[in-house]
Amino acid sequence: MxxxxxxxxxxxxxxxxxxxxxxxxxxxxxxxxxxxxxxxxxxxxxxxxxxxxxxxxxxxxxxxxxxxxxxYAEWTAEIHQASGIDPEHDPVGGLDLIYDDNQLAAAEREVQAARSANGASDGEPVAERLSREATLEAEPILSGAYESSLLRRDISVVDxxxxxxxxxxxxxxxxxxxxxxxxxxxxxxxxxxxxxxxxxxxxxxxxxxxxxxxxxxxxxxxxxxxxxxxYPVRGQIVLLRARPGVLRRTIAFGAHYLVPRRDGRILIGSTEEHQAGFDDRATASAAQNLLQATERFAPGLMAFPIERTWAGLRPGSxxxxxxxxxxxxxxxxxxxxxxxxxxxxxxxxxxxxxxxxxxxxxxxxxxxxxxxxxxxxxxx
Ligand SMILES: Cc1cc2nc3c(=O)[nH]c(=O)nc-3n(C[C@H](O)[C@H](O)[C@H](O)COP(=O)(O)OP(=O)(O)OC[C@H]3O[C@@H](n4cnc5c(N)ncnc54)[C@H](O)[C@@H]3O)c2cc1C
Structure with a gap:
């Protein structure tokens, strides 16, 4: 039996x-x-x-x-080895753009806390402030519509x-x-x-x-x-077909962000919709909001084609x-x-x-x- x-x-x-x-x-x-x-x-x-x-x-x-x-690095390597499928986990780092006083104060607190909690990553601070010029040098696709940024070396991405x-x-x-x-x-x-x-x-x-x-x-x-x-919380994403190297790190601006994939695609995310119930359809207004925010901080991305949009239902807490x-x-x-x-x-x-x-x-x-x-x- x-x-x-x-x-x-x-x-x-x-x-x-x-x-x-x-x-x-x-x-x-x-x-x-x-x-x-x-x-x-x-x-x-x-x-x-x-x-x-x-x-x-x-x-x-x-x-x-x-x-x-x-x-994460060891876990994804083990899964890769067992399955033959590479989850493409990359320690790319991220930039949080700073354009108001609250963000500035929060970034200062993060730098302090990261210093005492986590020390350094390969000899460099896990979190540090970058000037507008240094931010632009790091990611030339960005506009200058911010004061400075918080560089976070803890951030990685996975496909x-x-x-x-x-x-x-x-x-x-x-x-x-x-x-x-x-x-x-x-x-x-x-x-x-x-x-x-x-x-x-x-x-x-x-x-x-x-x-x-x-x-x-x-x-x-x-x-x-x-x-x-x-309970379901809808989140929507717009996917651009860009080229490898156009964006290297994740970029956060307020509630939105950009995420680079190895093949050059760039995700623009996301919405947080608590009233959509189990409706998992992507909407035109969400795509419009995501694209408008992107146009302000990375106008160079607007020339790339939209590959698709989608929505998913997060398990809300x-x-x-x-x-x-x-x-x-x-x-x-x-x-x-x-x-x-x-x-x-x-x-x-x-x-x-x-x-x-x-x-x-x-x-x-x-x-x-x-x-x-x-x-x-x-x-x-
Ligand atoms: C737009 C968006 C962006 C996000 N970005 C990030 C991010 O950058 N980083 C991050 O860490 N997280 C992110 N998240 C959150 C993350 O995706 C979720 O927290 C995570 O996927 C939840 O995983 P899960 O396995 O609990 O749920 P799911 O992936 O939804 O899996 C639940 C599974 O249960 C199955 N199921 C349901 N009912 C039944 C049933 N009765 N019988 C059998 N099977 C059933 C479903 O078919 C489904 O396959 C994001 C989510 C969204 C939507």
């Missing part, structure tokens, strides 16, 4: 795939279910910026970010559609059974334990279940007894932190979701945390616990 999986992971985005790989590497029998083709939602729709975030923060989320960023493909390939090599077009619909629960996951066509017995269904986690979470673990931990009242159910704007960055650290919880019985981080009080009060 075929043995049932030790863990059924629901959702084949970057979080589910990273966790599935890690659990299989620890010798667990893992089945990964995705309702479509895995990796088809927020994960390939993202921009692929991998960053520490603010150096001034010292909370558990900042620590998880730093842990993840520190793992996230390739990353997902590579992760799924590495997971398959490690023994993960991936089932596509298999929508998890419900759970069979007995004496506080999940005995099986049901899809439209199958009843799948399992030892444990791990819910990683991104923006769609809430309805399945409810069936496990959790309320509203995440009701209190700003991801939900990673044990489902209260269930003996063998876990969740890892609500990574909002940082799931690509946080994937290796999240997978490590999940592995330690499931395989070693480690405690969950209270800030991420599904039962935490902050979620309840944010909802109220």
């Amino acid at each position: 075929a043995q049932h999986p030790d863990v059924i992971v629901i959702g084949g985005g970057v979080i589910g795939a990273a966790c599935a790989l890690r659990l299989a590497q620890r010798g667990m029998r893992v089945t990964l279910l995705d309702r479509g083709k895995a990796g088809g939602e927020a994960s390939p729709a993202g921009a692929g910026i991998i960053t520490f975030g603010s150096f001034t923060r010292q909370d558990p989320l900042a620590i998880l970010r730093r842990r993840s960023v520190s793992m 996230n559609p390739r990353l997902i493909e590579a992760l799924l390939g590495a997971a398959a090599k490690a023994g993960v059974t991936a089932m596509m077009n298999a929508r998890a619909m419900d759970f069979e629960i007995e004496a506080g334990s999940v005995r099986a996951v049901s899809t439209a066509t199958d009843r799948m017995p399992c030892g444990r279940v791990l819910l990683c269904a991104g923006a769609w986690s809430a309805s399945l979470g409810t069936r496990l007894g959790l309320s509203e673990v995440s 009701v209190d700003g932190a991801p939900v990673i931990g044990r489902v209260p009242g269930r003996n063998n159910a876990f969740v890892a979701t609500a990574h909002f704007r940082g799931g690509l960055t946080l994937a290796p650290g999240t997978a490590e945390m999940v592995e330690q919880m499931i395989c070693d019985g480690a405690d969950e981080e209270p800030m991420f616990a599904p039962a935490r009080r902050a979620i309840a009060s944010a909802r109220a």
Whole structure:
């Protein structure tokens, strides 16, 4: 008789795939279910910026970010080797353009905090202020419509559609059974334990279940007894077909940014739309806003053709932190979701945390616990 999986992971985005790989590497029998083709939602729709975030923060989320960023080069190299697909992770660095007093004050705080927290990267400061002239020299495609910039050497980029493909390939090599077009619909629960996951066509017995269904986690979470673990936040991107070398670093200007790919394409991102629900269509007004902002800071890019636009649904977090931990009242159910704007960055650290919880019985981080009080009060 075929043995049932030790863990059924629901959702084949970057979080589910990273966790599935890690659990299989620890010798667990893992089945990964995705309702479509895995990796088809927020994960390939993202921009692929991998960053520490603010150096001034010292909370558990900042620590998880730093842990993840520190793992990234080795993690992507390992996935590349196992799958034969290069996720194109490049330590390009980034420039945050500064054009008002608040940004200036924030940049000064970042420089100070980076100096005390992280020291140097290859002998150079992780964050430093550049004059307008030095900024222009670094990235000649920029206009001069800013006072100065913050150069961040911690920032890297990954080609996230390739990353997902590579992760799924590495997971398959490690023994993960991936089932596509298999929508998890419900759970069979007995004496506080999940005995099986049901899809439209199958009843799948399992030892444990791990819910990683991104923006769609809430309805399945409810069936496990959790309320509203995440909600959809639409983000849109315009892709330009430029040439390699036109832009070398990521550029941030206010809420928007530019991201270079190795092949010369440039992503212009992004919107943050909390009221769009599950509507994942790209809109003309979002493209117009992204292009207008780009015209102000990098007018030279306006000559390049638009290749396409798209939208993705981020798994929003009701209190700003991801939900990673044990489902209260269930003996063998876990969740890892609500990574909002940082799931690509946080994937290796999240997978490590999940592995330690499931395989070693480690405690969950209270800030991420599904039962935490902050979620309840944010909802109220
Ligand atoms: C425009 C945009 C830009 C972004 N930029 C960045 C960035 O630069 N850096 C960064 O770190 N992060 C970024 N993000 C955020 C990042 O993409 C997300 O946090 C991350 O992809 C979430 O991964 P996930 O696996 O939780 O969700 P998803 O990738 O959405 O995966 C969830 C999966 O679950 C499956 N699923 C859903 N319901 C079911 C079900 N019932 N049964 C089975 N399967 C199911 C779906 O089909 C999907 O494949 C960006 C996101 C967007 C949209």
